[in-house]
Amino acid sequence: MATPPLTRSRGEAFVIMTTLWLVVFVISSQLVLIIPILPRISEELHVSEALLGLLGTAYAITMMIFALITGPVSDRVGRRRIICIGSGAMAVALFLHGPAGTFAGLLGARALAGIAAGILTGAAVSYIGDYFPYESRGRAMGWIMSSLAVGQVLGIPAGTVLADQFNFRLPFTVFGGLMVIAWAVAALRLPQPPDTVDAHPLRLERVLHTYLDLLRQRATGGCVVLYILAFASFGFFLTYLPVWLEASAGLSATQVATVFFVGGLVNVIASPLCGRLSDQFGRKPLIIAAHVFLVPLTLLIPFAVRGLVTACVFIGIAMIFMAMRLPAMQALMTSVVPSERRGSLFSLANAAGQAGFGAASAFSGIAYASTAGFTANAVGSSLVLVVAAIVVWRMLPEPQRLKS
Numbered sequence: 001m002a003t004p005p006l007t008r009s010r011g012e013a014f015v016i017m018t019t020l021w022l023v024v025f026v027i028s029s030q031l032v033l034i035i036p037i038l039p040r041i042s043e044e045l046h047v048s049e050a051l052l053g054l055l056g057t058a059y060a061i062t063m064m065i066f067a068l069i070t071g072p073v074s075d076r077v078g079r080r081r082i083i084c085i086g087s088g089a090m091a092v093a094l095f096l097h098g099p100a101g102t103f104a105g106l107l108g109a110r111a112l113a114g115i116a117a118g119i120l121t122g123a124a125v126s127y128i129g130d131y132f133p134y135e136s137r138g139r140a141m142g143w144i145m146s147s148l149a150v151g152q153v154l155g156i157p158a159g160t161v162l163a164d165q166f167n168f169r170l171p172f173t174v175f176g177g178l179m180v181i182a183w184a185v186a187a188l189r190l191p192q193p194p195d196t197v198d199a200h201p202l203r204l205e206r207v208l209h210t211y212l213d214l215l216r217q218r219a220t221g222g223c224v225v226l227y228i229l230a231f232a233s234f235g236f237f238l239t240y241l242p243v244w245l246e247a248s249a250g251l252s253a254t255q256v257a258t259v260f261f262v263g264g265l266v267n268v269i270a271s272p273l274c275g276r277l278s279d280q281f282g283r284k285p286l287i288i289a290a291h292v293f294l295v296p297l298t299l300l301i302p303f304a305v306r307g308l309v310t311a312c313v314f315i316g317i318a319m320i321f322m323a324m325r326l327p328a329m330q331a332l333m334t335s336v337v338p339s340e341r342r343g344s345l346f347s348l349a350n351a352a353g354q355a356g357f358g359a360a361s362a363f364s365g366i367a368y369a370s371t372a373g374f375t376a377n378a379v380g381s382s383l384v385l386v387v388a389a390i391v392v393w394r395m396l397p398e399p400q401r402l403k404s
Contacts, residue, residue, distance in 0.1 A: 015189045016131060017143055020124050022182040023087055025147035027117050029155035030094060030175045031059070034110070037163040037171070044168060047103040058107050059114035060358065064351040066118025071347025072207045075340050079127045080192040082343075086119035087183040094176030098169045109172075122347035129334025129342050130193040134399065135279055137334055141327035142275020149271060149319075152264030157257070193339075210344050219336040220345055222395030226329065227349035228356035229388035235360030236367070236381035237298060244302075244374040245311060255308045262312045263319040270323035275331070277324070283332035284398045290325035291389035294318065295382045302375045329392075335399045360384070 038052050074082040093112035100106040124144070132140045159171030214220040245251045245259065278286045297318055305311045337345050360380075367376035 012189075012191060013131075015185065016127070016191075017140065019083075019182055019185045019190055020127060020144050021147045022178060023083065023120060023124050023186075024144055025151050025155065026090065026094075026175050026179045026182065027120060028148045029151035029159065030090075030113065030172060031117070032151065033155070033159040033171055033175075034059075036160045037168045040163050040168040041106065045101075045103045045106065051103065054107060055110045058111040059117070060354055062111045062114030063118040063121065064354050066115045067121050067347040067351045068118075068211075070119045071122045071344040072210060074123045074126065074343035074347075078192045079123050079130055079343065080186070080190050082119060082123040083127065083190065084183060084186045086116055086123060087179055087186055089119060090116035091176050091179040091183055092116075094172045094179060097172035097176075100169065118347075121350045122343050122345075125330055126334070126339075126342040126346050127193075128330075130339050134331075134335055137331040138275040138278035138283065138327050139272065140275070141331045142272040142278075142323075145275075145323075145326050145330070146268050146271040149264040149267030149323075153261055153268060157261070207344075210341065211348055214337070214341070214345055214348060218395055219397055222391055223333045223336060223345060224349050224352050226388055226391050226396070227353035229384050229391065230325070230329070231353035231357035232360035233381045233384040233388065235357040236364050236377050236384060239361045239364045240368045240374060240377055243368070244377075245305070248374065249305050249307065249311060251308060251311060255311075258308065259311045259315050263315045266316040266319040267323050270320045271327060274320075274324040275327035278328035278331060282398050283328040284392055284396065286324050286328040287332070287392050288389050290321040290328075291385050291392070294321045294325075295385050295389075297321070298378050298382045298385065302373075302378050332396060332398070336397065 034055060038055075041047070041055075042052060070082060070086075090113065093109060093116050096109040096112060097106065100109050125141075128137055128140050128144065155175075159175070162171045162174065215224060242256050245256050246253065251259070274286065297314065301314050301318075305314055333345065333349070334342060363380065364377050367380050368374060370376050372379070
């Protein structure tokens, strides 16, 4: 069901990889950046802490809605056009953070950023499936996904420093400038892979039928369930991890930041390597192996982490298995649908994944407040990982490799 391999020059492949890497880097960095600078926003805009959560809510709602809308549109008009529109919209949204002098203005800017992210979220990953032959998609996904870790290692700390030294608006303006570069390269150099456009008319009833059909089919429905579980495992474990590291493991705020820096650095190195491994040994074995190792590791962390060194070691190891899972999972998903439905699948999966993360984050608060504390969060995350491994094993096919 995968698109036949395309013969392209290395220069064109480099332009594509660089553009998509930068797009994903900016999207992920500007999203996570909002968390550490919330105190600065509260101080500068004179808004109560109780209202700050609305910034994340506005972003998430608009992102989910526009992801569902734009996925089928990208299948119809082509991934290149959607990436150009989305990157341009994200640049504008980030620049609008600059003149936001009120909380309402900032809330509107975050909602617009969510719209842009929804436009881009499925198109960027789907483009990898459109352009690269299946046997090299793991490596490509690994490089693209390494941008998430680079954002954690460099983008977030740099943005936090800019917010502390100047104001909370400046980091968003800087990221907006980077997205302008991505938009310009996409508009001038990004090709549209041939034979990847749905020729059917774009009607509401057809869009709904496509989504229902994706949910009904074993492989594509399994991909959506897997995304929900993958995001839910993050929500259970990561939401209260910094709180627990400070309250129970005895780490300072700076040491917690160091732990995440080390974890991100490990992910930067491991993600491309694990992508290559998935090309050589198959996607399913790596995904299942990552879950098998993550379950006991997750259960062990509440008991084994007692300081900075052990926190860096265990979180760093966990990041290796996270890097093993994500590129392989996304490369596998590109193979279960033809190119003209790929955008719809990834948009549906991303929207469902965000819902899974939100639900798990809410339950994680209940778990953390229980007598078991963070151990309950680890158990919840582990149970979700076990179910996710079963879904991969029973529902997702490992397609035969394409000949290059």
